[in-house]
Amino acid sequence: MNTLKLIPLGGIGDVTKNMYVYEYGNDQIVVDCGIGFPNNSALGVDLIIPDISYLEKSNKKLHGIVLTHGHMDHIGGLPYILPRLPGVPVFGSTLTIALAEEKVREYGLTNKMQAVENHLKLGPFDIELIHVTHSIPNCKHLYIKTPGATVYHGADYKFDLTPIDNRPADFTSIARVGSMGVDLMLTDCVRVEVAGFTPSERTLLTAIDTAARTTIGKFIFTTITSSISRIDMAIQAAARYNRKVALAGRSINQNVEAAMKCGYIKIPKDVFIDIKQINRYKPNQVAIIIAGSQGQEGSAMQRLAAGEHQLLKLKAGDHVVISADAIPGTESDVHGLLDTLYRQDIRVSYSATTPGLHVSGHGHRGDLALLARLLKPKNIIPIGGNIRHMYTYRDLAHEMGYTRDQVLLPENGQVIGIENHKIKVVGRVETKNVYVDGLGIGDVGNVVLRDRKVLAADGILMAVVPINSETAEVAGEVEIVSRGFVYQKEQGDLIKQTQKQVVNCLKDLKGRQVTDWNFLRRKIEDTLERYLYQETQRRPMIIAVVIEV
Ligand SMILES: [Zn+2]
Known part of the structure; x- marks a missing residue:
């Protein structure tokens, strides 16, 4: 019998870019295909995707x-990764x-996409899909x-006993596979750091209803654009107070369309109006569901707040409701x-000022x-959290009687073998972060990032040096x-002293x-680096351009 192997390509030690490979004999499946969001150390990078070079090789x-x-941290990588996995459904x-x-519509991908609710057989992998909240x-x-071997892959969940769609987790099936x-x-x-149970999405109903009811001007609601049930609650509340609803932002439009198609948002069509028609209505007759709850640069919400939105303007009496906490x-x-x-005196409600x-x-603890x-389970691997969450989960597991080995x-990138009801690390594959920057995927490497850090911290200085190739003398002004x-x-x-340093060092x-122009260039750069650090305690990026005259 073969050993079942699990190889996380992303999703361990950080909350995002989830991607896990399961391998049995000569067969593989992948679970999830997410993106990550860069922190401040990855300057100018739009997003991060998992490294699939192992799968390609x-x-x-x-x-x-x-x-x-x-x-998005489970499906957002598809547009970038599917082109490299042609034919994979x-x-x-x-x-x-x-x-x-x-998400993939505009990329013209031909991979088959198939909806399944209960059961899937892929080669030697027999997969039961279990509904959770x-x-x-x-x-x-x-x-x-x-x-x-058998694995229960428990990605993101909380046990919401009163979810908005009235479909709680399938506890019966969870208990049944437990007994198998x-x-x-x-x-x-x-969320292992927090004691008790996570409150239901339904607890938001009152706060969202109150926010809509007490709005004088436009009711402007923003949340994570995939929080379908929250968007549904806001639309229902707006409709209750006789407001028409417009959607602002591409991802909101995409997600609401998908959710309506599947019956997860049920609103009479005539409640929606096109955002372009918004000025035909009085402020107290409209609601706007808008993307950009994280204040992202360029998002519809950020442009509206900055007065740069083409179709929408903020006015006294408008009420902005943010139903999301900042993603770390x-x-x-x-x-x-x-x-x-606040500076424009616009009423804002968010969780710090408006509980609920x-x-x-x-899920909490x-x-x-x-x-x-x-x-x-006989063994446990906590996923989808930072390092501290994984260690804290191990403490929780210890309280439930699990040993360190379990x-x-x-x-x-570690390869985990699951055999004879035991798990252990049996190997390693190479993984790195792949940065997506504008239209380029993976062409921003560590060197580019390091350059961006230097530029951001200390700027750049360029010395253009005309040199006589016969005598190696500076022949003209150093710019x-x-x-x-x-x-x-x-x-x-x-600047004058810097010019002098160039002349002197040659x-x-x-x-x-x-004969060796590179040597000359390096000599100028080294000299200036030392000189400028001594004078300014800064290390700008220095580029010497040597012109042969
Ligand atoms: Zn999630």
């Missing part, structure tokens, strides 16, 4: 990608596939059976958005323990250009014919 048969739910629940199709409907956990035997459980762990890393954008709104406007979509108790805290380093007009003296080469 592997000569095993990849039967398909199975998606657990429609959040994608599976997921009805809503998840509808959302995924919206989260902050997006139609979310699935996977019970993966192979002849060698689970060798390894992977589980969400990102975006706090400063969110605070910037709030300040911009946000609840987490992830109680939810997490409940899943483990129902499944009784809770593995792996790294991305110094700098950006983001010192203000040139006020630093005439420093003096000992005088009279020799120049």
Whole structure:
């Protein structure tokens, strides 16, 4: 019998870019295909995708990608990764596939996308999809059976007993697969620090209704654009107070369309109006569901707040309702958005000032323990959290009687073998972050990032040096250009001294014919680097351009 292997390509030690390979003999499946959001150390990078070079090099048969739910950190990588996996089909629940199709539509991809609700057989992998609750409907956990071992793949969840769509988690099936035997459980762990159980999405109803009812001008509602049930609540509330609803932002339009197609948002069509028609109505007759709850640069919400939105303007009496907490890393954008709104005296409601406007979509300690108790897995790997969440989950597992050997805290790229009801690290594959920057995928490497960091920190200084190739002497004026380093007009003296340094550093080469121009360039750059650091304690990027005359 073969060993079942699990290889996380992303999703371990960070909350995002989830992607897991399962391998049995010569067969593979992939679970989820997410993107990550860069932090401040990746300047100018739009997003991060998992590194699939292992899959590309592997000569095993990849039967398909199975998606657990429609959040971007689980499906957002598809447009970038599917072109490199031609012919590989994608599976997921009805809503998840509808959302995924919206995401890849404009990329002209031909991979088959198939909605499945209950069961899937891919080569030796027998997969049961089990309904669970989260902050997006139609979310699935996977019970993966192979002849060698069984795994319960518990991606994002909380146990919401009163979800908006009235479909609580399928506890019966969870308990049933628990009694059939689970060798390894992977589980969400990102909210393990919080005791008790996560409140239901339904607890938001009152706060959202109150916000809509007490709005004088336009009711402007923003949340994570895939939070379908929250968008549904806002639309229902707006309709209750006789407002027409317009959608602002591409992802909101895509997601609402997909959710309506699958019946997760049920609103009479005549409630919606095109955003272009908004000025035909009085402010108290409209609601706007708008993308950009994280204050992202360029998002519809950020442009509206900055007065740069083509069709929408903020006016006294308008009410902006933010039903989302900042995703770690975006706090400063969110605070910037709030300040911009407050400065215009616009009424803003958000969870810090208005309790009940946000609840987490992830299980607290109680939810997490409940899943483990129902499944009784022999081994556990916490996923989808930062390092501290994984370690804290191990403490929770310890309280439930698990030993250290039974809770593995792996790294991305480690190969985990599951055999004889035991798990251990059996190998490693190379993984790195792949950066997506504008239209380029993977062409921003560590060197480019390092350059951007230097430029951002200390700017750039360029020395254009005309040199006589016969005598190695400076033949004319050395031109110094700098950006983001010192203000040139006020630093005439420093610039003059810099020019002198260039001339001086070439003096000992005088009279020799120049054969190695690179040597000359490096010598100028080294000299200036030392000189400028001594004078300014800064290290701008220095580029010497040597012109042969
Ligand atoms: Zn999620």
